[in-house]
Amino acid sequence: MKTRVITAIIALIIFVPLLIIGGIPLTIFTSLLGAIAIGELLYMKKRLLVSFEAIFSFLAVIVTILPNNFWLMLPANNLFQRQSLLYFFIAVILIVTVLTNNRLSFDDAGSLVLGVFYIGFGFHYFLQARSDNWMSFVFGLIIVWSTDSFAYIFGRRFGKHKLIPKVSPNKTWEGSVGGTIIATIIATIFAVLFKINPQFNVFQIIFVALLLSIAGQFGDLIESALKRFYGVKDSGNILPGHGGILDRFDSMLFVMPLLVLFGVS
Structure with missing residues (x-):
């Protein structure tokens, strides 16, 4: 756990400034x-x-x-x-x-x-x-990170029914649904407060946030299926305690294209 936390802190110190700077870096x-x-x-x-x-x-x-x-x-x-x-x-x-x-x-x-x-x-x-659109981008990040975090919390606390055990044995329906609901609420509040896209009303934002949260979980499951097919625990070991780049960005690879497709960004 200590290694995981240290890696996360170092990654955020590098990643967050680059996200803010954008552009060529x-x-x-x-x-x-x-x-x-x-x-x-x-x-x-x-x-x-x-x-x-x-x-x-x-x-x-x-x-x-x-x-x-x-x-x-x-x-x-x-x-x-x-x-x-x-x-x-x-x-x-x-x-x-x-x-x-x-x-x-x-x-x-x-x-x-x-x-x-x-x-x-x-x-x-x-x-x-x-x-x-910086705010729309943050909206996408919030959906990915809050879905992942609250799915873990709800799964640990209430999880009883396995989601797709042959693909990812630790994920549960309770975690998945709980993560999606909380992520949708948090992302919707953020979108309304910061007016990320005036063309979207609150119901459209809720709908998009819900779909993106579900899409992010499919991205996670697809990468889990890929690892299971090839018989590996992690896609790599470049991030100690977290695995590889695909392990950390699997949800993003599905959410960000849809964010652009839906015209939120």
Whole structure:
């Protein structure tokens, strides 16, 4: 527990100022997080981190993460556009399946490409949400953190009925529902007090907060299913006591894209 608390304090000291500053420092840091996260996927799949498929997976995920304004600074040439580069990197990963006589199988390549989209666009919209509207971004953070915290508290105190035991044996329906209700209340109060988006009335805010809280829990469960499939306890060990980047950002990767999709940010 001591290690977990120390890690959390150090992470907050680094993370919170970068969130406040935003811009290039946060973009660089977020790209690094994405690269580490795709590295964790390679680790879970027991693939080498120094290989053609790993290098091009790193490049593909960073290209996906970079914000739109970065691409607007480049010449108007398709060679430099996100889609073209992303397709090129994915094509190289597929070519590796041929050149290595299926040492990297098509299934392996497919899981890496899916990981690039899952991690890359999750962190891309994390940056976009921060850039679009600071208060809406904090609204998303509140939903993720309060859902996680109160689901744990309610689960420990009242949990009796397992949510999906084959995926995450410690999660309960009581924790899930309790976390969602409290997170929705806290996030709604925050949104009303700080008027995060005048276009949304209180009922729409409640609806969005509820959906985002549920989405965040699905993000958590999906990452749990991924770890269980590969037979690992944590996605990595870069954060002592907390696991890996995917362990800490699994909910964010689902909540932030939806925050932008719903037009809250």
